Each structure stands twice: as structure tokens, then as C-alpha cells.
Amino acid sequence: VASDGLVQALAPSSGATRWRTTLPGTLLTITWDNGWLLCSNATGDLAALRASDGELVWRTELGATLVGPPVAGLDRVYAPLDGGRVVSLDLATGARGWERVLPGRVMGLHAVASQLIVGTTGDAVFSLDLASGRQRWRWRVGGDPAGPAASDDRHIYFAARDNVRIMERAKSPAV
Numbered sequence: 656v657a658s659d660g661l662v663q664a665l666a667p668s669s670g671a672t673r674w675r676t677t678l679p680g681t682l683l684t685i686t687w688d689n690g691w692l693l694c695s696n697a698t699g700d701l702a703a704l705r706a707s708d709g710e711l712v713w714r715t716e717l718g719a720t721l722v723g724p725p726v727a728g729l730d731r732v733y734a735p736l737d738g739g740r741v742v743s744l745d746l747a748t749g750a751r752g753w754e755r756v757l758p759g760r761v762m763g764l765h766a767v768a769s770q771l772i773v774g775t776t777g778d779a780v781f782s783l784d785l786a787s788g789r790q791r792w793r794w795r796v797g798g799d800p801a802g803p804a805a806s807d808d809r810h811i812y813f814a815a816r817d818n819v820r821i822m823e824r825a826k827s828p829a830v
Contacts, residue, residue, distance in 0.1 A: 657694065660677055660678055661675060662676045662692065662694055663675045676709040676710070676711060678700075678711075678714075679700065680696030680697055681697040683695050683721060684721060684723070684725070688726075690707065691704070691705070691746065692705075692706050692709075693724075693727070693732060695720075695721040695734070699720050699736075701714070701734055701749070703749060712749075715744065715750075718736075719736040719737040719738060720736070720737050721734055722736065722760060723763060728771060728785050730745065730746050731746055731752060732745075733785075735761035739757045739760060739777075740756050740757075740761075741754070741757065741761060741764070741773055742754045743785075752788075755790075757779075758775060758777035759779070759799075761774070761775055762774040762775060763802045763804065764803055765803045765805065766785060767806040772803075772806075774799075774802070775799075776799045778798060778815075779795055779796065780793070780813050781793050796815035797817030798817030799815065799816045802814070
């Protein structure tokens, strides 16, 4: 449970508090991924807590507000920021890796295999290499993507707000 400056873990059977951690600012997002809690606030900070006990592992200032929840992939965290920016952070330390600026506002992130799928209000969906941030491909759509993509073993799926179709992009053979 997240509220202004406080993250709490509750026991599912009783609702009793298991742990509490105080973080500065108004919390905007809280995301669980494989034992990590990733928490962002309104001033552009991102914090990683150990989900088992709430211990703060790292906190970093991103310099911009997150426009959606961060996504973990490989050994990194990917954060969608104001201004069409996507930043890569080391999951264990919070150290910055690559940063990429895309046209439009980031509408959703999805990490799959070795790529980060990013939909933007620039009427496009991008595939970025998880390790380097290099653009692998760009798929032009007739309207803004509606949220993050989804995937299965063979395809990447996303919906666009063009009232015409749901688009599908097959993974490249190298993936």
C-alpha cells in the first residue's frame, strides 16, 4: 500500500502491517517486479525497495516526472519520463545507463526478450535494445498507442487509437 510518503506491506490473511518504509514526496507509482518494489514520486525520484522487508536499496533523482510505471528487464529498470524520454537504470544500484528521447509522450513500456517496446503519442511503436537503447525498429500507426504492448512467445501486440485495427508486429528472427 502506498500513500503520501509511506509504503507498507500488509499480510494478506489479516491485513496486519508487516513493514513500513518512509519515502519523501507524494508517491505516484508503485510497481512490484521479481522481489523489487519500484516507487516514484511527484518530484521525479525513483526508489527501489526490497519487497521482502521494505529496505531501501537505492533512490535516484531522475530530473523529470515519470509518466507511467517503470518496467524491469534484464538487470535494469526502464523509466518513462516527461518529454518522450526513456531512461535505463541499473536495477541493483540505480546508476544511470542509457537515455533515449523519442517523439511524443511515452504511452507504455513492455520489456520482452532483449527489447523494450515503447509506444508514443507520435503515432509510433519503437523497439529499443535493452542493453544499449539503440533503436531496432519503428512501427508507424494511425493513432496513439493505447497503453503498453503485450507479447507471447511469437508476437508483440499493441492497440492504437485509430479506431481501425489492433496492430501486431512479429519479433525479428534475431530475438
